[in-house]
Amino acid sequence: MLPYGRQEVTEEDIAAVVRVLKSDFLTQGPEVPHFEKAVAERCGARHAVATNSGTAALHVACLALGLGPGDILWTTPITFVASANCGLYCGAEVDFVDIDPVTRNISPDAFAEKLQTAEKAGRLPKVLVVVHFAGRSAEMREIAALAKAHGIRIIEDAAHALGGAYEGRPIGCCAWSDITTFSFHPVKIITSAEGGMALTNDAELAERMRLYRTHGITRDAAKLMHDDAPWYYEQQALGMNYRMPDVLAALGRSQLGRLTRYVDARARLAARYDQALADLPLRLPLKDDATHRSAWHLYVVELDDAQGAPSRRSVFEKMRASGIGVQVHYIPVHLQPHYRRLGFGPGLFPAAESYYERAMSLPLFPTMTDADQDQVIDALRGILG
Template sequence: MIPYGRQSLNAADIDAVVAALQSDWLTQGPAVPAFESAMATRCGANHAIAMCNATAALHIACLALEVGPGDRVWTSPNTFLASANCARYCGATVDFVDIDPQTLNMSVEALASKLARAKTANQLPKVIIPVHFSGQPCDMEAIGELARQYGCRVIEDAAHAVGATYQNAPTGNCAYSDITIFSFHPVKIITTGEGGMALTNDPELAQRMSRLRSHGIVREPAELENESDGPWYYEQIDLGYNYRMTDLQAALGSSQLQRLDLFLNARHALATRYDTLLADLPVTLPKRLPHRQSAWHLYPVQVAPESRRTVFETMRAAGIGVQVHYIPVHLQPYYRDQGFRPGDYPHAEAYYRGAFSLPLYPSLTAGEQDRVVTALSNALA
C-alpha cells in the first residue's frame, strides 16, 4: 500500500534521538528550548512554545487568549476536529465560516459578511481560527484586518503549513495573528513523533502558554505570589496541564528541521508533477495562488460526487492509500447536537462530496507516483 503520507527519517535523526537517550535528560532538558529557538528563528517569530501535540497547542492558545464560557470562536468547517474542539474544551461556543471553493480555506468574503451580521446582533467572536488547509496559507492580511476592525483575536491553525510562505514571509511569523500553531505528527512536513508548537510575538502570551503547558507552575522569583521557602520552591498560579514536549521529541524535531527545505522542495516537485500527469483527467486539481507558497502537506483532488466512493474504493483495492480530508466538522454528530445542519456551509459540503487526497511525501518515487496516477485513471474509467 502506498500511504497518503509518511515520515522521512534518516541516520542523522536516529543519531539525534540516541544522543538524547544517552544524555542526562529525557523529558525537559536542553533539547526542547533549542528546538523552540530554531523554529522561532526559522519563522521569524519572537517566541516558540513546544507541546506534546498540536491539539494541546490549540487548547493552550485558546486559554492564553482567555477563551471561556460565554465566548464565541469561529473556524473553518474544512479541517480536523481539533480546530473546533479546542474552543469547546474552554467552554466556548463554536461557529464556522464557509470556505472559498477555489482556495479551500476560510472565505474572506464570507467572514466579512458574517462579522458584519454578528456585530449587529452583538454576537462577535472572541477568536477566529483560520486553517491553512493542505499547507496553503489563508489570506492572512485580509483576515487580520477584519479581526482588527471587529476586535477579534486570531490563532492560525498552521498544522499543515510548516515551511509555507505568505507574501514572501514564512508562515509562523504572526504578522497578522496573535498565535500560530504547528503540528509535528508523522505525516506532517517535519515530525517529532507526536508534537506541536505555538509561536507568538507577544511576550505575555508566550509566558502564559509556557506556564499553562506545565500545570500552571512558576518558579521564577518575579512570578511568585509568596516569599520563596528555598531553591526547591514553586507555586501553581493557574490550572494548567501536562502538555510538555520531551527532549527525545525535540531532538528529533531539531534534526528534521535541518532538512525542511529538502522536504519542501521534494513536495513541491511532486505536486508539480501531479499537475502535469493529471491535467487531462476529469479531476479538479488544487489551485496555486499568487503571493503564497504551499507546504504541500496534502494534494487534494475532486471528482464527480456520484463517483467519489467508487474511485476511492477502487484505488484502495489497487494499493493506493488515498484518504479524505475532511468530513466537514459541523456534520459530525457532536456538532449536530450543537444545532448545526447539512446545508449550513454549502461550499465546504460540496468540496467534501467529491474530495480525496493523493499520496504525497518526500520519499514518494516517480514510479510510485506513476502507479497512483494509473490507478486513478483506471478508477475514473
Template sequence: MIPYGRQSISDDDIEAVVRVLRSDWLTTGPNVKEFEDKVARYCGARHAVAVNSATSALHIACLAAGLAPGDTLWTSPNTFIASANAALYCGAEVDFVDIDPRTYNISVACLESKLAAAEKAGKLPKAVVPVDFAGQSCEMEQIRALADRYGFTVIEDAAHAIGGRYGERKTGDCAYADMTVFSFHPVKVITTGEGGMVLTNNDELYGRLARLRSHGITRDPAEMSGGSDGPWYYQQLDLGYNYRMTDLQAALGSSQMDRIDQFVARRREIAARYTREFASLPVITPYQRPETRSAWHLYVLCLDPARTAKSRSEVFARLVALGIGVNVHYIPVHTQPYFRRRFGFQPNICPNALAYYDACLSLPIFPGLTDDMQTHVIASVKEALR
C-alpha cells in the same frame, strides 16, 4: 499499499534520539529549548512553545486568548475536529465560516459578512481560527484587518503549513496572527512522533502559554506573589496542564528541521507533476493563490461532477484496490453527530464545504514517494476515472 503520507527518518534523526537516551534528560530539557529556538528562527517569530500535540497547542492558545464560557470561537468546517474542540475544552462555543470553493480555506468574504451580522446581534467571536488547509496559507492579511476592526484574536491553525510562505513571509512569523500552531504528527512536513508548537510575537501570550503547558506553574521570582523561598520554589499561577514535549521528541524535531526545505521542495515537485498529469482529466486540481507557496502537506483532487459520472466512493474503492492509500480530508466538522446534537448545526450552513467534501480525495504525497511510485499513483488515478 502506497500511503497518502509517511514520515522520513534519517540516520541523523535516529542518532539525535539515541544521544538523548544516553543523556541525563529524557523529558523536557535542553533539547526542547533548542527545538523551540530553531523553529522560531526559521519562521521569524519571537517565541515558540513546544507541546505534546497540536491539539494541546490549540487548547493552550485558546486559553491564553482568554476563551471561556460565554465566548465563541469561529473556525473552518474543512479541518480536523481539534480546531473546534479546543474551544469546547475552554467551555466556549463554536461556530463555522464556510470555505472558499477554490482554495478550500476559510472564505474571507463569508467571514466579513458573518462578522457584520454578528456585530449587529452583539455576538462577535472572541477568537477566529483560520486553517491553512493542505499547507496553503489563508488570506492572513485580510483576516488581520478584520480582527483589528472587530476585536477578535487570530489563532492560525498552520498544522499543515510549516515551511510554507505567504508573500515574502514564512508561515509562523505571526505577522498577522496573534498565535500560530504547528503539528509534528508523522504525516506532517516534519515530525516529532507526536507533538505541536505555538508561536507568537507577544511577550504576555508567551508567558501564559509557557505556564499553561506545565501545570500553570512558574519558577520565575519576578512572576511570583510574595517572592521566592529559594531555588527549589515554584508557584501555580494558572490552572495548567501536563502538555510538555519530551527531549526525545524535540531532538527528533531539531534534526528534522535541518531538512525541512528539502522536504518542502520535494513535496512541491510531486504536486507539480500531479497537476501536469491530471490537467486533461475530469478533476479539479488544487488552486494556489499567487501570493502563497504551499508546504503541500496534502495534495487533494476533486472530481468534477460536470465531467464525470463517477462517484468519489467508486474512485476511492478502485484506487485502494490498485494499492493506493488515498484518504479524505475532511468530513465537515459541523456535520459530526456531536456538533449537530450540541449546537443544532444543519449541514447546509456551509454549502461550499459540503460540495467540496462530496468530491475530494487526498493522494499520496511525502518526501519518500519515488518517481516510480508516483507514476503508479498517476496511472491508477487515470484507470479509476476511465
C-alpha cells in the same frame, strides 16, 4: 498499500534521539528550548512554545488569549476537529465560517458577511482560528483586517503549513495573527513523533502559554507570590501537562534541518501531478503564485461530476483496491455527531459540504518516488480515463 503520507526517519535523526536517551534529561532538559529557538528563527517569530501535540498548542493558545465561557470561537468546517475542539475545551461556543471553493480555506467574503450578522446580534467571536488547509495560506491580509476592525484575536492553525510562505514571509511569522500553531505528527511536514508548537511575537502570550503547558506551575522567583524558599513553586493557574519531552524535541530539531528539501520535494511532486492529471475530470488544487507558496502537506483533487466523473466512493474504493492509500480530508466538523448535538447539521455551510462530497487526497510525501507516483497516476487514469 502506498500511504497518503509517510515520515522519513534517518540515521541522523536516530543518533539525535540516542544522544538524548544517553543524557541526563529525557523530559525537561536543553533540547526543547533549542528546538523552540530553531523553529522561531526559521519562521521569523520572536517566541516559540513547544507542546506534546498540535492540539495542545491550539488549547494553550486559546487559553493565553483569555477564551472562556461566554466567548465564541470561529473556524473553518474543513479541518481536523482539533481546530474547533480547542474552543470547547475552554468552555466557549464554537461556530464556523464557510470556505472559498477555490482556495478551500476560510472565505474572506463569507467571513465579512458573517461578521455583519454577528455584530447586529451582539455575538462576535473573541477568537478566529484560521486553518491553512493542505499547506496553502489563507488570505491573511484581508482576514486580519476584518478581524482587527472587530477586535477579534487570530490563531493561525498552520498544522499543514510549516515551510510554506505568504506574501514573501514564512508562515509562522505571526505578521497577521496573535499566535500560529504547528503540528509535528508523523504525516506532517516534519515530525517529532508527536508534538506541536505555538509561535507568537507577544512576550506576554508566550509566558502564558508556557504556564498553561506546565500545570500552571512556575518556579520563577520574580513571579512567586507567597514564599521565596529554594524548593518553592506555585500553581498560579489551572494548566495541563502539555510538555514536549526532550527526546521528541531532538527528533524534531534534526528533521527541521531537512525542511527546505522536504517542501521542495512535495512541490515537485505536486507539479508532476498537475501535469499528469490535467486532462481528467478533476478539480486540481491551486498552484503556487507570487503571494502563496504552499508547504504541500496534501494534494487534494475533487471529482468533477459535471465532466462525467464517477462518484467519489466508487473511485476511492477502486483506488484502495489497487493498493493506493487515498484518503478524505476532511469530513466537515459541523457534520460530526458531537457538533450535531450542539445544533449544527447539513445545509449550514454549503461550500464546505459540496467540497466534501467530491474531495479525495492522493499520496504525497517527500520520499515518494516517481515510480510510486506513476502507480497513483496510472490507477487514477485507469478509473477515470
